[in-house]
Amino acid sequence: MARKGRRATFEEKVFALRLLGGSMSPDRVAEALGVGRESVFRWKRQARAGGIEALRIKKAPGRPRRLTPGQEQTIKAVVRDVTPRQVLGTAVVLWTRALVAMVIAAWFGIDLSVTATGRLLRGLGLSPQRPAYAALRRDPAAITGWTTVAFPAICRRARRRGTVVLFADEMSMRVDHRCGTTWALVGQTPVVSAGAGRRSVKMFSAVGADGTLRYRLGHGAMDRWAFLGFCAQLLRTITGPIVLIVDGSSIHTARAVGDFVARTGGRLRLFFLPAYAPEVNPDEWVNQNVKARVARQAVADEHELAAAMHRSMRRLQKRPDIVRAFFADPHLAYISP
Structure with a gap:
């Protein structure tokens, strides 16, 4: 039954006309449906003028569109x-x-x-979003060439020689690095006690599509010598030849690095990613994962920071399924497991 304060449905209006046709008075029909007496007479006039379909509720047209x-x-x-x-x-x-x-x-x-x-x-299907920024000196043609020509050729040679293919990168994380949110009362910003200052911990890491993950932490400068120490660690912990894919920073292109690679007799080979294309390096996912986990722990100093980063990396080493999931990123589809 219709209730006062809302519109009657089409079916209720039709039912009211049937009651009127059965010799029930308009007053009793209005009382039975819980509507005003004037509504019953209006429905009767509408049906007489336009038929039963005239009783259907029509959506208000609203204000016309300003733009075509x-x-x-x-x-x-x-x-x-x-x-x-x-x-x-x-x-x-x-x-x-x-x-x-x-x-x-x-x-x-x-x-x-x-x-x-x-x-x-x-x-129109648009919404406010935080944009991703691309460097002005980015070369889309070079990126396409890397993903479709250069890297597949590297993989073919690596399979013939039984070579391990790893993507490497480095990052520095400061004690005062913060990210993440927490729950609190509205209007009352919570305060978390944590260390401050510019002290940092450096990390080199390398990741493979099969879930392989290696890393090295340090407190010193992030330079070519630190990178060479990481390369030496890779050669000690991985048997067989290694292909290490890195970006073109001066740390990786220094003459000392080239001389070191030459002295390995082919056990270590370096290849360089296109400039300004971090999205094609899966090791960026490792860096993001570590930063997201460690930044929520509010470390007191660089020693606690190093311990937290070590725990995060050890977790990833024990969970190669997580590492392999990094390669599901659409930008990394060019990398075959």
Whole structure:
């Protein structure tokens, strides 16, 4: 039955007309359905004028759209594909609702409020997001060449020789590195006691698609000598030839490193990733995993930091399934297990 304070359904209106057709008075029909007497007479008039279908509840049309469908799709393409710098000539490269409203006013002569612009963008399937930044000197052709030509050739030679292929990288983590969130009362920011200062721990690591993981921690400078120490550790702990894939930083391209590699008699070979393409190096996932876990522990000094990093890396060594899962990243699809 219909209740006062809401609209009656189509079925209830049809039922009311049937009751009227059965000689029940409008007052009794209204009482039976819990609606006003005027509603019953209105339904009767609507059915007489337009038939039973006229009783269906019609959605209010609302305010008409200010932009045509074509104009809306143009705005969607602009926000998706270009930056405000390219469109408006500003120094800003991130879209805001106000900037989109400026484009709409300049191109179509239609003034939309910031709120209406936000509704329009969400209706077009857009949302505010934190962008990923790519270096201006990044070379997409070189990245494509690496993933489709250079690396497959390295893998073919490595399989013939029984060579272990590892991706290596290094990172430095400071005692005051913080990330993550916690629960607290609204408006009351929690305080966590932790160490401070600029002291740091350096880490070299190397990872393979089969779950192999090696690392070396240190407190000294992150230079070519520290990298050579890590290379020497790899040669001691891994039997057979090793292919080590690194980025082109000066630590890896130093003459001392080249001389060391030459003295290994082919047991160690270095190959270099394209510049400004960290996403094609799976060891970046190792760094992110360690930082995310360690930063939540609020260490007091560099010694506690080193111990926490060691525990995190040992965990990954004992869980090669986690390491192999890093290679599921779409950017790493070019790497065969």
